[in-house]
């Protein structure tokens with residue numbers, strides 16, 4: 001396959017402070033700040049290496065763009081109320097659909113459609129304004145399929161905590177949406193001792209910061225990262241070009257699925273052939289990474305400097321990128337976006353974003369749609385003085401690793417029922 005290597009994106013590192021299997025490591029960021037290449041160089045590269053294949057035709061209706069069934073108002077995934085007709089909105093995670101609702105007696109709700117038969121309750125966390133997802137009325141669960149994975153939430157007596165928790169839930173719900181769309185296993189701790197759980201914790205005053213990380217299915221998230229100023233300070237202190245809550249949860253879930261789909265899924269040898277041997281000592285690998293930085297040619301092999309620290313981190317970074325790409329392509333598809341630059345040889349970097357990102361089995365289909373879209377949106381962001389949407393380089397080896405993740409997520413072990 002003729003891979004594009006478009007260097008229109010600035011380099012990226014999605015690093016985090018982590019609780020590692022080896023214990024807490026002091027974070028001593030020494031990475032060089034990444035540079036960027038001029039767009040005309042990117043064009044030259046694109047023209048030199050045109051996409052090998054055209055996109056697949058549209059196969060399914062994309063769902064990320066929602067619409068009120070009552071008044072046709074376009075809605076965001078996070079909306080709890082239709083601003084036009086005033087209907088309360090709830091998200092059905094099984095159908096992955098946002099619905100306009102009407103009261104159905106007591107705490108029950110039904111779709112605002114003639115003959116609607118299903119009855120729903122809101123997730124308990126809706127009372128805090130941090131969730132708009134629904135639970136079937138006859139379910140024994142009071143929390144939705146996203147919130148039931150929470151093990152610890154922050155102390156809401158602290159005034160700042162509720163808004164920060166809401167931001168983390170917004171990222172987490174978007175993560176779970178994509179995992180459901182990919183039909184990946186999402187066992188809770190009640191179903192599996194090492195099922196997926198989240199501790200969302202605030203650092204104690206004067207104490208050590210909460211360390212973002214994953215261990216045996218438990219993802220720990222630092223509430224402080226939901227503060228824009230605090231997160232931006234960490235990003236600049238570490239010389240990163242990208243640091244978001246969504247990036248954090250997509251990275252940590254990568255560690256979770258490494259254990260499930262690679263280690264326990266019989267894929268360890270295939271993993272090692274692409275990512276390296278994860279039996280290399282993790283603590284010393286990270287210490288070396290923070291002390292010495294990545295190898296000079298790291299971008300030939302890794303999607304980020306942090307990915308070069310250890311095969312586990314390489315996989316988690318690659319997994320996060322796969323989710324970034326799938327989610328963003330789904331949204332672009334829903335908006336019917338096309339990229340047709342008004343330049344010579346435009347066909348070589350044109351794209352009609354009609355790939356079914358959740359079901360595509362060939363990473364080339366995703367990348368052929370993704371790179372022109374990134375080039376266009378990065379250029380739009382620069383027109384507004386904003387950082388690039390996707391400040392990364394995708395080398396052929398990084399794309400091959402994305403292909404491994406894609407193949408992996410489409411052959412998971414039997415998933416327990418999410419929607420009971």
Ligand SMILES: [Zn+2]
Pocket residue numbers: 068069070071072073082083084085086087100
């Ligand atoms: Zn409406």
Ligand SMILES: [Zn+2]
Pocket residue numbers: 123124125126131132133143144145146147148
């Ligand atoms: Zn919920």
Ligand SMILES: [Zn+2]
Pocket residue numbers: 018251252255312313316
């Ligand atoms: Zn990690």
